[in-house]
Amino acid sequence: MTETLYLKQIECGPMQNYVYLIGxxxxxxxxxxxxxxxxDRIVRIAQDDGYTIxxxxxxxxxxxxxGGEMFGHYIPGVVELLEQxxxxxxxxxxxxxxxxxxxxxxxxxxxxxxxxxxxxDVEITLIHTPGHTPGSQCFLVQDRLVSGDTLFIxxxxxxxxxxxxxxxMYDSLTNKLMRMDDRTVLxxxxxxxxxxxxxxxxxxxxxxxxxxxxxxxxxxxxGR
Numbered sequence: 001m002t003e004t005l006y007l008k009q010i011e012c013g014p015m016q017n018y019v020y021l022i023g024x025x026x027x028x029x030x031x032x033x034x035x036x037x038x039x040d041r042i043v044r045i046a047q048d049d050g051y052t053i054x055x056x057x058x059x060x061x062x063x064x065x066x067g068g069e070m071f072g073h074y075i076p077g078v079v080e081l082l083e084q085x086x087x088x089x090x091x092x093x094x095x096x097x098x099x100x101x102x103x104x105x106x107x108x109x110x111x112x113x114x115x116x117x118x119x120x121d122v123e124i125t126l127i128h129t130p131g132h133t134p135g136s137q138c139f140l141v142q143d144r145l146v147s148g149d150t151l152f153i154x155x156x157x158x159x160x161x162x163x164x165x166x167x168x169m170y171d172s173l174t175n176k177l178m179r180m181d182d183r184t185v186l187x188x189x190x191x192x193x194x195x196x197x198x199x200x201x202x203x204x205x206x207x208x209x210x211x212x213x214x215x216x217x218x219x220x221x222x223g224r
Contacts, residue, residue: 005122005142006030009187009196010045013037013075015064016191020146022139023051024122031055031118033139033146034065034189036077043084055116056081057124058091059148059189060133061098068101078102090116092128095135110137129176131169132157138177145200146187151177153186153193156209159222166222173210178203 006023019042023030030051035042046053056078063070067077078089079101089102093109112128125140129150136157139146149157150172159166182201203210213221 005144006049006051007141007144007187008045008049010038010042011191012042013064017064018187018189018191018196020187021046021049021051021053022057022118022122022124022141022146023049024118024120026121027119028052029054029118029120031057031116031124032081033057034059034148035081036063036065036067036075039067039076039080039084043081053081053085054087054118056087056089057116057126057139058089058095058099059138059146059150060136061091061095062133062149065148065189066099082106090126092126092135092137094130095133112137127176129172131159131165131172132161134163134165134168136172140180140184143181143183144185144187145177145180146189147177148189150189151186151203151207151210152188152190153195153198153203154207155192156207157189166219166224167215169222170215170218174212178210178212 003025008021010019012019020033021030067075088108090108090110096109114126116124127138129136132149159169180200184200186198
């Protein structure tokens with residue numbers, strides 16, 4: 001059977017972040033999602049698998065996903081990756097300015113439903129899912145969803161942080177992600193569960209944060 005998608009999940013750093021490589025088996029081009037913590041290792045894995053990283057995709061601009069100063073420590077990330085390879089960085093337009101250490105010439109401000117291809121048949125659709133941050137976005141490729149910190153297995157991203165919005169999170173979960181096909185495989189932004197992946201259908205059945213309740217009930221549940 002011919003392989004139609006390369007998708008590798010890599011756990012990195014003490015916060016159990018997941019970095020992803022999404023590649024086209026024909027062109028051998030790959031996008032890396034949220035490269036942080038172990039940049040050299042991420043690049044080496046792609047090379048060992050026979051892929052060239054040609055794009056960086058950012059789910060949101062918290063430092064544990066992009067690199068930078070966090071809690072008094074410096075996390076290697078996008079800046080260090082760009083020192084090795086000159087590739088465009090796709091970040092939602094509402095958060096592009098936050099990556100102020102990345103040259104403007106390298107940043108591509110994205111919009112919801114924008115499609116990115118890897119030079120062959122693999123297309124990645126960007127879905128704007130604000131809530132955890134204003135510019136949070138998920139990446140849908142074939143029947144797989146890389147969800148960043150919007151949707152976790154059995155949970156959702158925090159909405160008690162600066163610029164978070166529980167109202168936006170409700171809309172993103174209810175009106176965007178939970179309208180996807182049950183068979184869509186979920187790839188979250190952190191290893192916070194007993195298994196690395198789930199499905200939209202399983203989350204719909206078991207995740208208390210995505211149950212069909214009125215907004216006010218969701219807000220009370222989230223502590224508002």
